[in-house]
Amino acid sequence: MAKTDSTGSTWRYRWAHRQNVRRVRTYHGAEAAWRRRDDELRRLRALAAEFQGSRAAGAGLPLELAADEVVLWALPAAQLVEIRHTAVLPAPDLTVAAPAGPLRPRRPDGVRVTDAGMAVITSRRLVLLGGRGRREWAYGRITGLSHDPAAPVTLIQVLDRRRTSGLLLPSDAAPDFRFKLTLAFADAIEQRAAVLAQLDELIAEHAQLKPFRTAAVTPAQARLSSLVPGGRRTIAVAAAIALLVPAALIESNPSDPTGAEVAAAATPAPTVSGLPAVIRPAAPAPTRSAPPRKPTTSPSATGAPRCGAPENPLGYDFCGGTRIRKPAAEVCDFFDCVPDFWAGRGYLVQCRDGSISLNGGRSSACAEHRGVRRTVTK
Incomplete structure (x- = not known):
């Protein structure tokens, strides 16, 4: 008789129900994660296509703009940081990296805060309007740039400054700041089309990873x-x-003569001129006991x-x-x-x-x- 529960369903039906519930839950979780990443990539693609500034955005700022310079983005809460040791940063590039995880609102070791103020991205430079003065990084003079993968810190090296400095921003504003700084730098070297092409490629690759709903299992598969x-x-x-266990028990008593007798019985006797030789009894075992052996079993055996x-x-x-x-x-x-x-x-x-x-x-x-x-x- 089939094993049933109070509802009359057999264990096979209960197994199929549990498996299908688990598969649906897993699919919905994977689909939601995929959808979030897809929405983020498409948002960045739209921002890259429409990103532009204006001179009016710089009205009221204590910043003198060049004739062809416009303000692209501004953030009132930023801190100027410097590092105590000499470091060589990688050259700036146009890679749009996927965030490895949420940035922690902390300051890395070896980085000290020296000022605070408003960060401004223009079409020609990055500027910090701080309480102790102004610090700027012209795109044409940047030799190294690095975004900390775990903290909202961006470090920059320029030709005319010996010490490496940068900005510490609020953790929720750092991803947008980094992307917009990449766009501003791409515009400065006339390579925004490369950023757009990279985003199109990321969207196409991500579309290939879209999870699909698996077929439901049936009770017959249990x-x-x-x-x-x-x-x-x-x-x-x-x-x-x-x-x-049986193999270990057999190997644990190597002095047992039973195994030797069986082996002797299984071994054919030598023949002389086609006739079987006389089978002589085996010599008695020595009175001294043999030292115990460790079992030598292998996974395959x-x-x-x-x-x-x-x-x-x-x-x-x-x-x-x-x-x-x-x-x-x-x-x-x-x-x-x-x-x-x-x-x-x-x-x-x-x-x-x-x-x-x-x-x-x-x-x-x-x-x-x-x-x-x-x-x-x-």
Whole structure:
């Protein structure tokens, strides 16, 4: 008789319901993250196409503009920072980098605040109108520029200044400041079209990563292993232990003559002129006991887990080896695949929740499964 609950549904129906709920929840989480990134890229694309300033925006500022100079952006809350040690910053470029995470409102070690005031981006320079005076960085004289990936600090080097300085901004305003400074610098060297092309490429690449809703599982797909807590992993470990214990017991008593007798019986006797030789009894074992040996079992002989991987005929394990970029079609029969598994474009990795993903090597790998734990190898 089928095992049923109070509603009359069999365990297969309950398993299918749990799996479908989990898949829908995972899909909605991945789709929401993808949508946020898509909206941000399209916002930056629109801003890059429409970004422009005016001389009227500089009205009221204690800043004298050149004849062809316009104000592009201004922020009243900025701090001037300097570093105590000598550093060589990378040359400024037009790369639009995706934020690695939220910026922490902190000042890095070795950076000191020397003034505060209003930061102004114009078509020709970046200016800080501080309480102690004015500090400016002309685009044509910038030799190095670096944005701190963890803190809202931008450091700049110029030809006519020995000490490296820069700006510390509010963490929520820093991403827009960095993007607009990139646009202003691109305009100064007549390369805004390169920034637009880069954003178009990022949008096209991101469109290829859009998650898709996987098909719902049916009760017929339920395996008997789902009745065991831990599923196939628990069964694999139990089977390995069941094979290890007898092997260990046999190896633990090497002085037992039974094994020698069996081996002697299995060995054919030598023949002389086609006739079997007389079988002589084996010499008695010496009275002195042999020293005990340590068991020498191998994973292949005992069926032990493959460094924690479930038993599978594909030869996939977690022991280290060749990365798997084109897994076998039946991989999901032995491993717990993420819902959007076949949409991955990388190599096999195991997530921290136990499922596997084909997005190894990408920042989106196991994003909805608590991150990457280890690589699946062969």
